[in-house]
Amino acid sequence: MFPICIIIAALALTGASGLVSAQRPSTTSGQAYPSKPIRIVVPYSAGGPIDLVTRPLAQKLTDALNNPVVVDNRAGANGIIGIDHVAKSPADGYTLVVGSVGSFAINPNVYSKLPFDVLKDFAPVSLFVTVPELLVVHPSLPVTSVKELVALAKARPRQLNYGSSGTGGTPHLAVELLKQAAGIDIVHVPYKGMGPATMDLIGGQVQLAFADLPVLLPHVKAGKLRALAVSTPKRSPNLPDVPTLAEAGFPRIDVKNWYALFVPAMTPKNIIGVLNAETVKVVARNDMKTFLQDQGGVATTSTPEELAALLRAELAMWAKVVKTSGVKLQ
Structure with a gap:
């Protein structure tokens, strides 16, 4: 006959193994x-x-x-x-x-x-x-806010252009959403990825972009691009001084x-x-x-x-x- 302590230990082990198997x-x-x-x-x-x-x-x-x-x-x-x-x-x-x-x-x-x-x-x-999506411009563009960008685009229809990762991507349609909300007409220049689009933006071949913050953040930090707004309801902790699009007057753009x-x-x-x-x-x-x-x-x-x-x-x-x-x- 087994001692009672051994029986209890065996039952405890059986229960524990059953619990583990139930979790898998x-x-x-x-x-x-x-x-x-x-x-x-x-x-x-x-x-x-x-x-x-x-x-x-x-x-x-x-x-x-x-x-x-x-x-x-x-x-x-x-x-x-x-x-x-x-x-x-x-x-x-x-x-x-x-x-x-x-x-x-x-x-x-x-x-x-x-x-x-x-x-x-x-x-x-x-x-x-x-x-978040980040709206940026080349530093040579004479704007420091979304309001100024919209005013410039209205004054110079189809004279500003923006780069994207390709037709139908988020960086393309995010700008299309801004165009619709602001009533502006700027020209789309599609690239094969945001890498080459960003390089051309830094080089001044295109004037603006609206893309994933992680892609553009290093260039903003380096002073090669100017950030105008983030697309989310709250400011990004990475760029606390950059306003949201809602703060810039476009509360319906939450991209x-x-x-x-x-x-x-x-x-x-x-x-x-x-x-x-x-x-x-x-x-x-x-x-x-x-x-x-x-x-x-x-x-x-x-x-x-x-x-x-x-x-x-x-x-x-x-x-x-x-x-x-x-x-x-x-």
Whole structure:
């Protein structure tokens, strides 16, 4: 007969192991999740702004899940190639994609046909960062405020031009939104990415741009560009002296980029729950918050339901901007 203390210890261990197994959901094959490497597909090239903030997230998720989480760059066609790859991947929680305003909310409105439907082919997991858009001009332009820029553009219609990352991207349509709100007419000069657009802006070939703050911030700090406004309701801690567009007289322009995790549709809800919970915990860490702020972003998380609602709202908002601007891509 076993001593009573041994029986109690055995029961305690059994209960503890049951608790651990309950916290690790199973896949459809019955394996505990996760049990193999998880891929986060970044549908753009390595070294870009999305890649830059996704890599530390993946590393911290690796530590949190005690399981490898790796970044897989699959660039091409304005993010479409990588996103389509994930849409057609198994819905088992091992393949995620980083969606953004451009790839998930604008592309469906500017492209006449996509090989996927962002609402039907994906399930939201969580936001992990929001990024203000920053309106900047070349220092030679005789304006120091949005009000002065609008006045100059009205006095010189179609004589000012702005650079963007390409037709249909956020930096293009953010200016289109400003044009519609301010009643100005400035000329769009599309580039193959914000890198070359920014270099030409610094060189004076174009006069202004409206793009992700992290892309433009170093050049503002260096005095090579002049910041006029940020697009978010609150000022950026990175540029506390730069007013918001609302302060500049355009309260209806609330444009920001965001990066969020999505999985293929039909991924089990318990697995989405694990990914959401761990993402929220990781992004809430002080070191992650500091890193994202240093890059010009704001650590931001959500429930899957909140992200779904945000995506629907953004799709509707950008549909109106695209319709008014007449932008359409094949």
